[in-house]
Amino acid sequence: MLHGLAPETLSPGDDELLGFLYASLPKPPVSTFPSLCCAADQETADHVSRLPDDLLRRVVSLLPAKDGARTTVLSSRWRGLWHSAPLVLADTHLLPGGDAGVRPARAGAASRAVTDAVSAALEAHPGPFPFVSLSCSFIAGADRAVLARWFQHLATKGVDVLVFVNRPWPLPGLRLPSSLFSCASLRKLWIGAWVFPDTTTLPRGAAFPNLRELVLGCAVMEDKDLEFVLAVSPVLEILAVAGSQTPVHARLASPSLRRGMFCLSILDEVAVVDAPSMEGLFLWHNRTTVSKTSTTVKIGHAPKLSLLGYLEPGVHTLQIGDTIIKAGTKASTSTTVSSVQILALKLQFGVCSEVKMLPSFLRCFPSVKTLIVQSEETLEPTSKLSVKSWKGTGPIECVQSHLKTLLFRELQGNRNEFKFLTFIAENAQKLEKMYIEVKMGLSRTTREVMATKLRALKSANWASRDCEMLFRTSKVLRGGTIWSIEVGTCLSLDDPLYLK
Secondary structure: OOOOOOHHHOOHHHHHHHHHHHHHOOOOOOOOOOOOOOOOOOOOOOOHHHOOHHHHHHHHHOOOHHHHHHHHHOOOOOOOHHHHOOOEEEHHHHOOOOOOOOOOOOHHHHHHHHHHHHHHHHHHOOOOEEEEEEOOOOOOHHHHHHHHHHHHHHHHHOEEEEEEEOOOOOOOOOEOOHHHHHOOOOOEEEEEOOEOOOHHHOOOOOOOOOOOEEEEEOOEOOHHHHHHHHHOOOOOOEEEEEOOOOOEEEEEEOOOOOEEEEEOOEEEEEEEEEOOOOOEEEEEOOEOOOOOOOEEEEEEEOOOOOEEEEEOOOOEEEEEOOEEOOOOOOOOOOOOOOOOOEEEEEEOOOOHHHHHHHHHHHHOOOOOOEEEEEEOOOOOOOOOOOOHHHHOOOOOHHHHHHOOEEEEEEEOOOHHHHHHHHHHHHHOOOOOEEEEEEOOOOOHHHHHHHHHHHHHHHOOOOOOOOOEEEEEEOOOOOOOOOOOHHHHOOOOOOOOOOOO
16 A cells, blocks of 8 residues: 555545455465474484475475575575475565565565566476465556566466455556466466456457356456356356446356355446356445446346345345336245345335335245344434334245244344334244344443333244344444455355354
8 A cells, every 4th residue: 555545545435445355365375474493402403304305395385485485595405396396476475675564665666676576486486376466566557568478477387376466556557468368277366456358359268267266356347358257267156246446237147156246346237147056146335326226136047046145125126037026026936036045134224115125025035044134324214114014014934934043233223123123023933043233332322222122022922932032232333244255255154144
């Protein structure tokens, strides 16, 4: 940041976006602070060098690139190990002064030094490169030839994981080098703050045949670029779009895609067109263009979709198949997605139109077992909904027959919140746990009123006599959701939405 805009000049939105992106970058799988000790001061024998070559190569591969290269001068025994060990290359480890957390006062000198060091490493080492992170080289428009050479080396010598982030901010309009699309060995790719090239002009054969994870952060791209990447990535399992700088109309058509994530982006539409392997769709803190009043979320062919959120009745227009879901929409085979078992919703309980949409959204997902509802603060006058407004909704299958866990986040004391909680308590026959998370920083008066309402909730006519109510205070000062790209991209987590 010291070589781009000063942090205090950033807007709150840019500050949040960049902080989210940089904090999410994968960490190099090496140790920058190795701890070595000697068993005895008198010991002079070199026992380490007696280890087998395979173990020594493993030791070298766990060192930052600069330190690994220095092992070649230890002795003739070590001379060839660096070249024969896989190389983890992170340009932050090559900053002058040796401290990845401190940047020199002048960006130009640091940029040239780091760029030269990266070029030397890529040229000298035969590969493979299990992990390469390029995030502080400050590549300018005049250095396009340097970038081209870097990706030629990575393509021919083999790179597994690549983190490629353009600094400084703001985005100066540099385009991704077309040679990036020739890195066929890539398994994971994180791109940050770059402009996509015209994908229609890329060489024939440009593809990512082994790519399984793709994260696009603060990228400038057209809809056809995203469709192109999906088309040339036949085994892609994870797609994350974070902080897109251009409006996104995402059409997800991929036989292998298992999870799609869109956060902090200008999102006009996301359509799951044909995704037979998709298990989760995650939407978080997106916004629309000025000309659109809502984001369209379409669910087409996704027979394995089991996790969906956060849907927002006041922000999203939900479409299932050819049917747009409205208040009062009846449940039918054409308006339901029976595979979804974890559903997250976000709404303002003080806005009548959003509360009225809530039953319709719930009816669309009849098999939900875990429901997460996040209450958003609103400055509008509280809408007064009578108890009849919930009793008159008719049966909701997921609530009556399947719901086992409810997590209600950011409870603020709104009467409509308690009417909803009472409705769940009196109708969810299989409910086992109801977690209630109280918003942090409420006034003493509000907390006292809330305590009275919670006691009344406990005395309600619960449909499930064995349900347990658990309370806690929100962990986030201003409310919101604790989430990260790292959590979302971890397929081993069955429930990345439900963070206890």
